[in-house]
Amino acid sequence: xxxxxxxxxxxxxxxxxxxxxxxxxxxxxxxxxxxxxxxxxxxxxxxxxxxxxxxxxxxxxxxxxxxxxxxxxxxxxxxxxxxxxxxxxxxxxxxxxxxxxxxxxxxxxxxxxxxxxxxxxxxxxxxxxxxxxxxxxxxxxxxxxxxxxxxxxxxxxxxxxxxxxxxxxxxxxxxxxxxxxxx
Amino acid sequence: xxxxxxxxxxxxxxxxxxxxxxxxxxxxxxxxxxxxxxxxxxxxxxxxxxxxxxxxxxxxxxxxxxxxxxxxxxxxxxxxxxxxxxxxxxxxxxxxxxxxxxxxxxxxxxxxxxxxxxxxxxxxxxxxxxxxxxxxxxxxxxxxxxxxxxxxxxxxxxxxxxxxxxxxxxxxxxxxxxxxxxxxxxxxxxxxxxxxxxxxxxxxxxxxxxxxxxxx
Numbered sequence: 001x002x003x004x005x006x007x008x009x010x011x012x013x014x015x016x017x018x019x020x021x022x023x024x025x026x027x028x029x030x031x032x033x034x035x036x037x038x039x040x041x042x043x044x045x046x047x048x049x050x051x052x053x054x055x056x057x058x059x060x061x062x063x064x065x066x067x068x069x070x071x072x073x074x075x076x077x078x079x080x081x082x083x084x085x086x087x088x089x090x091x092x093x094x095x096x097x098x099x100x101x102x103x104x105x106x107x108x109x110x111x112x113x114x115x116x117x118x119x120x121x122x123x124x125x126x127x128x129x130x131x132x133x134x135x136x137x138x139x140x141x142x143x144x145x146x147x148x149x150x151x152x153x154x155x156x157x158x159x160x161x162x163x164x165x166x167x168x169x170x171x172x173x174x175x176x177x178x179x180x181x182x183x
Numbered sequence: 184x185x186x187x188x189x190x191x192x193x194x195x196x197x198x199x200x201x202x203x204x205x206x207x208x209x210x211x212x213x214x215x216x217x218x219x220x221x222x223x224x225x226x227x228x229x230x231x232x233x234x235x236x237x238x239x240x241x242x243x244x245x246x247x248x249x250x251x252x253x254x255x256x257x258x259x260x261x262x263x264x265x266x267x268x269x270x271x272x273x274x275x276x277x278x279x280x281x282x283x284x285x286x287x288x289x290x291x292x293x294x295x296x297x298x299x300x301x302x303x304x305x306x307x308x309x310x311x312x313x314x315x316x317x318x319x320x321x322x323x324x325x326x327x328x329x330x331x332x333x334x335x336x337x338x339x340x341x342x343x344x345x346x347x348x349x350x351x352x353x354x355x356x357x358x359x360x361x362x363x364x365x366x367x368x369x370x371x372x373x374x375x376x377x378x379x380x381x382x383x384x385x386x387x388x389x390x391x392x393x394x395x396x397x398x399x
Contacts, residue, residue: 016307100247106276142269
């Protein structure tokens with residue numbers, strides 16, 4: 001009797017209120033999505049007024065050779081972290097194109113260290129991340145604009161690192177390398 | 184007047200008093216045990232999902248970072264569920280004909296989302312924000328457990344208020360260095376209390392135990 005009375009008081013109105021929580025199924029819209037798709041032609045206001053170089057990697061029709069903001073050590077660190085999250089699964093941590101997903105059978109992307117990509121302008125990498133390329137899907141919905149530029153900067157650093165000689169290392173840091181560090 | 188009760192009645196009286204108390208106690212214990220069981224909090228119970236997605240395979244075998252799919256965990260309240268586009272980034276090529284992934288391909292073709300069952304579902308009267316927890320050094324595994332060892336997803340913690348409060352009262356017992364927050368395999372070496380006390384100061388972690396912190 002007690003148990004029946006206790007159970008009768010079990011309602012979940014407070015736990016599950018009628019408001020839509022993120023990505024919850026909707027009973028109101030025909031397509032059952034509470035998160036509404038953006039109307040066509042929506043312009044992001046995330047970065048203030050529209051900045052062509054920042055958001056497309058192009059100046060007019062030409063792919064930009066320059067970055068839209070200063071590349072500091074923090075930007076490199078951010079680029080490295082984001083590269084290892086989003087790019088390394090296919091491109092590998094050094095950019096050779098032998099990431100784990102490629103080893104499982106995905107089409108092998110070109111190495112960053114080939115002549116064509118060494119000479120490619122910075123905006124090219126931004127454009128590929130934004131719009132995809134060949135088998136690679138767009139990462140525009142996963143990587144925000146500034147992070148895409150940070151990744152492009154880190155790819156530049158990877159390219160430099162693979163062609164670097166001992167002469168590129170500051171004299172006071174060379175001693176750290178003679179111990180046979182990571183190859 | 185003859186005796187109404189024979190000698191054995193004393194024993195029966197004692198037994199019924201203690202037995203009665205015992206039955207009442209047992210009744211409350213059963214309620215407590217049922218209430219505390221996975222029947223209500225779903226701890227360790229894999230939930231039915233539209234696709235048999237394995238975190239173990241994607242995280243441990245493929246080395247994919249949490250944030251590859253849960254992209255907004257560092258910046259928003261909601262950690263982010265990947266759109267089917269993210270799945271298809273690899274599965275347009277890998278296992279492209281697998282029957283197990285038929286619902287994923289269907290979802291991509293029809294532009295309709297996959298309807299996953301939420302495993303970590305807080306009551307609607309609780310405010311929770313992933314980004315503040317992640318940025319203050321609460322590791323993924325602290326609440327979600329070793330997701331890299333879960334072939335199917337289950338709940339690792341009860342999500343009961345006393346569980347939330349155990350950390351809100353004593354964050355130094357749980358806080359993790361920021362650089363290891365997304366690391367599934369990191370184990371703390373040395374004393375958590377020493378490191379925790381240092382990190383609580385460094386990250387400016389406050390003991391937020393007011394009701395309105397979560398019930399707002």
